[in-house]
Amino acid sequence: MDEPLAELQRSVREGIARSSVASCEVFAQHVDRGFARFSRGELEQHIAIDECKIMARAAVTTAEGTRLATVLSTDASPDAIARTLRQAERVARVTPVCDGWPGFAQAKPALSSRHSTIEPLGVGPRADRVAALLGETRARGLLAAGALESSVQRAVIENTEGRSRAGITPFASCKVFALSSDGVSGFAQRTTRDVETLDGAALAREASEKCLAGADPMVLEAGEYDVILEPSAVVELLEWLAFTTFGAREFHDGSSAFAGKLGDKITGDRITLVEAGDAPEGFALGFDREGVDREPLVLIAQGRAERVVYDRLVGARHGVESTGNSAPLAAFDDAPIAQALTLLGGEETVESLTAKVSRGLHISRFHYVNGFLEPRRTLMTGLTRDGTFLIERGERTRGVRNMRFTDSVFEAFGRCEGLTRALSAVPTWWSESGAFVAPTMLIRGLRFTGGGVEPPKGV
Amino acid sequence: MSLETDEAREISDESLLALLRDSLVWLTRQPDVRYAELRYVDQVSEGIRVRDTEVESVQQSQSAGVGVRVLARGAWGFAAAPGASEMAVQRAARRALEVAHASAVAVREPVKLAAMVAAKGRYETPVRRDPFAVGLDEKLALLLHAAQAARRNRPQIRRAETRMNWVSERKILVTSEGTETVQRFVHGGAGLTVHAVGEDGTSQRRSLPAAMDGEVGQGGYERVDAMNLGEIADRAGEESVALLGAPKLEAGTRTVILESSQLALQVHESCGHPCELDRAMGTEISLAGGSFLQPSMLGTFQYGSRLVNLTADATSPGGLGTFGWDDEGVAAGRTPLVREGIFEGYLSSRETAGQLGVSSSGAMRADGFARAPLIRMVNVNLEPDPLGPTLEELIADTEDGIFIETNKSWSIDDLRLNFQFGCELAWEIKNGRRVRMLRDPVYTGITPRFWAGCDAICGPSDWRLWGITMCGKGEPMQTMHVGHGASPARFRGVEVGHG
Structure with missing residues (x-):
């Protein structure tokens, strides 16, 4: 085993042993995070952080039932873990009984991890790569903004029932925005496990080409437009579906668009969505923070609602096994959530999809989508950003000012008329070093409720 | 090995200031360092979520560590390390300097910092009732009562969530321009969200006193004492059910x-x-x-x-x-x-x-x-x-x-x-x-x-x-x-x- 991972595991085991807490569990996560942000054509923020998060849970069982509490900390030393567990036990003693608590996961052999350790880029090489991509955009008369991340997450879960899991997820991501002096931008990104395959200069060229192609953007009126959505745009919609639709809590309380509809057709035939577990193209650990192994789950099969995701407690309350989807530490809410979605692709290419559009829009990504408008309808709103183009007679012809869409995503996906074979991973904002995977897609008649806006003079 | 978080919180402000000053002196002796700041932060927080008649989670968290920002060779470097030991502070300082040095290859414009007068002093949130001294039983009783008040005789309500959050933070800053400040903050509050579902499957929610965390601010438990959470919950329950039958706002x-x-x-x-x-x-x-x-x-x-x-x-x-x-x-x-x-x-x-x-x-x-x-x-x-x-x-x-x-x-x-x-x-x-x-x-x-x-x-x-x-x-x-x-x-x- 990788030595830092083994050390983290030893520390957790020693902490549990030293705590003398009879029933407990520790999830420990260490991220060696290197992050370089650039803007205005230079490196502006460069950080190197050792981040450690410990989630200690203790259960206290009496004749009335089991009481449960959680304490988080940032110290992975055995004594600190022991102290954190004892604090969790103290808190648990004064909490009410947790109905339906199934106990911590029992011992079970681990599925072997397929992922080898890949060391993150050092400080110097990170800066050098940023300098190279900045040069690419500068050579085209543009300024670059963006970020280069190279990190490694190590995670361990151990409990007093003997459950034990340990894993590593290397993560590298680069996104580049090429910006012209008149405020037009182009965007390119790539996310991978292996930082050596990340070509920042190529991304800078791709973003620059988009920026230059979008010069002198026109203003379009609101209305319905056929759209080509690149993977970054698709993933932003999937993130919100994960947040509002696929979790068991929302499903059972009736606020999810899946509520009462399992087995029903809820969107288009071309839509098959998988929570991909430990898939090589995904980025999730092979287990969740409760030590439950993740296996692929089909959430939507050819447009039919198939299932939702559970953690151990919500699963036990509804007589269902956990799917390994307990909330990650970075989540805002302690409720089960999809963390490794893959929208399966089709047979098309971006060019063949574009050829099917007589008049429409090519959208690189969305900005500030919000899915809380009417979650039962998957009604969402958001804006286009960093590369929106008019398509005329099957060809991208010119740039378009950003526009606002407001539409039901399941209804829009119901009008999907093609998906590319090629898939791309796109980072999500609540999974630690996580990403969703999606193809480029063609949707007919996406509803835009806000046309383009010319910024005030001076921008 | 870094000190444990709760041990770190026991360290006096003066000891932490001395610890930070030592690394600051080392940094400022490096030939190309123009500016350096070291910021120690420890934090304890508590979050309680109640759903209907059950306590969904009681979560406490604690963290302590040092972040160091350095301006050297015209570039910024930042590094952080958990804990409050001399080793942790020195490690963060050395890494921040290493990052700044490496970053110089990709920086074009020298950083200009606006002038300021070095600050020295203390700030502390005025607190009448320490929220971390209030028993969990009192907090849970309030939240459970409010959740029940929201649901009372309203079968359409599928979920009544009440929540309370508190944070206590100490922040100590030293900079190469002579600033030395010590600040202690306490903030938090409470709120609730009620979800109702109609016979036709439509769903509505009502959050009071405001969306997200409710009414939150700097201060102690007196903030919650001043709220009538039960009355607020009753109103949220009533309005969430009424919304199920309300017409939609037309364009x-x-x-x-x-x-x-x-x-x-x-x-x-x-x-x-x-x-x-x-x-x-x-x-x-x-x-x-x-x-x-x-x-x-x-x-x-x-x-x-x-x-x-x-x-x-x-x-x-x-x-x-x-x-x-x-x-x-x-x-x-x-x-x-x-x-x-x-x-x-x-x-x-x-x-x-x-x-x-x-x-x-x-x-x-x-x-x-x-x-x-x-x-x-x-x-x-x-x-x-x-x-x-x-x-x-x-x-x-x-x-x-x-x-x-x-x-x-x-x-x-x-x-x-x-x-x-x-x-x-x-x-x-x-x-x-x-x-x-x-x-x-x-x-x-x-x-x-x-x-x-x-x-x-x-x-x-x-x-x-x-x-x-x-x-x-x-x-x-x-x-x-x-x-x-x-x-x-x-x-x-x-x-x-x-x-």
């Missing part, structure tokens, strides 16, 4: 009155963010975006009507954006952002202010020890009209309009121009009276046109200071707690509907 152009907490979010998104100077200068493009408010517009751009006065105020009592000094040691102050409708100023840092040749507004704040400070909102307040009406007088003065309450969704473009907000509840106003409840209200607009339509702001008696705890910015993501004060206000010619 059109209407006169709109925004309730204070929704107006606070409107200020946050359409004034606070575009007034962040880093956004305006383009250094946040990679995540949050830019700003339509450019430096060339200062002093001339008509942001809103003459009634509109917006102030960044880090001194508002009880505000989540209130402090003694920011994370560069700049003293808390008041900065006019919009005065009588004209765009006047920015939230800024020493570096960005230096580029404009002005003083920093004192808005650099970091989320914990492990993140570099960024320009963040403090309390960005819409000033009340000193002679303005009360809310009821404003409604009585409105012939035909919509009164909109409590945020449900928010979305705005990367320049902060084109916004859309969804809210939980609206009342149609006819001839100065609320006549019927409407569900799923949505309104949309373009920032300066919307604020130009503001023709009335209520007076000081209706002004309330709200807290937002989850303002996201930066990479890796940082969440910040900020404050917004507002009285209800009226806007003409607003597009509604489109949901």
